[in-house]
Amino acid sequence: MNLIQKFLLFTVMFSYTSLYSQDSLLQQDLLSLPTKYFNKLQEKYESLGESLDKRAAKMLNKARKSEERLFKQLWKKDSTKAKELFGDVRTRYAQLQSQAKDRAAKLTVFSKLYSGRIDSLTTSLKFLEGTNLVPASIREKLPKGMEGLSALQGKLDQAEIIRKALQDRRKELTAALAHSGLGKYVKDFNKQVYYYQQQVNEYKEILKDPAKLEERIFGLLSKIPAFKDFFVNNSQLGQLFSLPGATAPPGSQSGGSLGLQTRASVM
Template identity: 35%
Template sequence: MKNLTTILIVVCCYLFTGWCQTLHAQARHSWNERADQLIELPDKLLGKVGQQAAKAEKRLQQQSQKYLARIKKQEKRLYAALYKKDSAQAKALFGNIDSIYAQMEQATAELAQNSGPRQHYYQGRLDSVQTSLRFLAQEQLPGVQAKLPKQLPSALDSYNQLQNQLTQSTYLEQQLLERRQQLLQQLSNSGLGKQLQAYQQQVQYYQQQLRQAKELLEQPDKLARQLLAYATKLPLFRSFMEKHSAFAAIFPQPDPIVSLTTPGSMQTRSALQSQMGSTLGTANPQAALQQGMGQAEEQLQSLKDKLSAGSFGDAGEMPTTKTNEEKTRSLWKRLEWGGNLQSARATNFFPTTSDLGLSLGYKLNSKSVVGVGASYKLGWGSDWRNVRMTHEGVGLRSFLDWRLKGSFWVSGGAELNHRQRIEDLGLLKEPGNWQQSALIGITRKFKVGKMKTDARLLYDFLWRQQVPRTQPVVFRVGYTIK
């Protein structure tokens, strides 16, 4: 009997040892698989992700500094104008403007640096990429840390700096609005309407460029999608995202205080209050909630009052003065590359032709575009039995589009056209070979799929002066490349 017991114990130990070895091998395989997935992350991808974030942070910083300097300049002009009327009031109201703005920048920078995820400016794509980089950087796998991409720390640092810059700019926007409100209240009857309007415009331009920077970050990004695709392959990424992302900090998932097997699977009132107290950091969560509701009602009423008074700005406000939406965009964003096509049937003097045009427009504001262009006239012959491609002329164009209403625009332009067949480039040097056109008409701009399209119906006031005469009405179909 004792021998049988000994044999059973030996067999169980042998089976248990084999089971442990199998689990250890599976765990080692899982670790090695995760390590290989991390090491496969392209260093070049991380470098581009980091460079992209660094460029966005630098651009936002430069734009903020530029418009902040303009606001300060306008405020100094306000001070000078008020000083001529009442020097004592000017000194008491404005103080040392340079010192005030320097303290404002320093305070918002420290606030952004020391604030937690709940106080940071939140943007979904930024949070996802930032959390992915932190997850990859904090992975403690045996022998992996030394093999991780070298660009990972710098990419994470670039995104952290971008986050801080966005937060600082948002805090700075709030302080600028508070200072603007203070100055408007004190100077409402000072007779400085023109200077106040210029000052308010600069504050709104600061808000406008900040809003455009945030909108740019919300656009789909190929590099960010690739990085997230790599991160989501790792088994622990989802749980890390649920615990350590900024979204998780703002909306933390509740801990299972009570068992779900209780009747109705509902938490008790005491358990709910205990959880709310730990989340809100107070021993009396009910009083804190009532106080918060009161503050929310006061803020809501304040927003209603500002809306009815028409004194809102971009941070939840309606503009108090008119601003140019395009002024805060970069030169590249204000350019519009386009092309257009115009065809004419054969006449006694010309074969069937197609005008191929290229244009470059510059958006002055949301209602007007000015630009230049060039065209090439391609001849096709007189009919289907006589198809022959020839160079029938070239042209230089200038145009101005002004929005009339909705998708309809008033268009005008001046053109120089060389309408003689080009058999020798020397013909282009003769001024007498160029003919003038003065065009004006209606343009409708619309979208066909993802392509921006425009149809132009123009009248040439100089068509009678052409030799030989051309058609007075010009119809063109164009496409905007960017």
């Protein structure tokens, strides 16, 4: 493991531990975590995923309408070229959303968009599920929380796939219509693509700041040697960097062709 990898893993795993006294009773602290937090965990992340879905769909709809305006303007000048370049815009955008969902579901750990918050919290909940560090009443709620996190990860991956497709489309239309006299309409489409990208980036930023209770859970667990080993072997980060002791899932392949954040881009 090189120095950059060591630094990144150290930052993710131990950035919160300084908040807590080494003399604190670890299990007592874990047992004091409020049950209501775990009750709302799934709801919280499902809500965030739904919000991302709605806002991304709204921005994508604006991009579609902008492209339809481009099609109409080009049709007036060259109907043959308009057909070749645009085809059925509405159907193509509907297919883009459907295909993004299918592709996101098939992504490997190496090609998913990386979120340190989702990764660390998911790994923490998996660890707690298999221990007696928290009451059974809390453990039984953990799978629902992990489902919410998994759903949010899927929404992020879908949005990133669509973002990449829109970027490619922007380049294609800009080149194809460079001398068409439709600069005003091309500029409007490019603006909608930019807004979609900003929307996705906004949600990435939201996920960079964990809530206090999430910090507390990860901070407490980071003191447990068994959790450190568990993190190496079960977290997305551990598998991305092929950390010592970690085993990559069978059949894993790089997802670089999807334009997502892969092992190389995390490094």
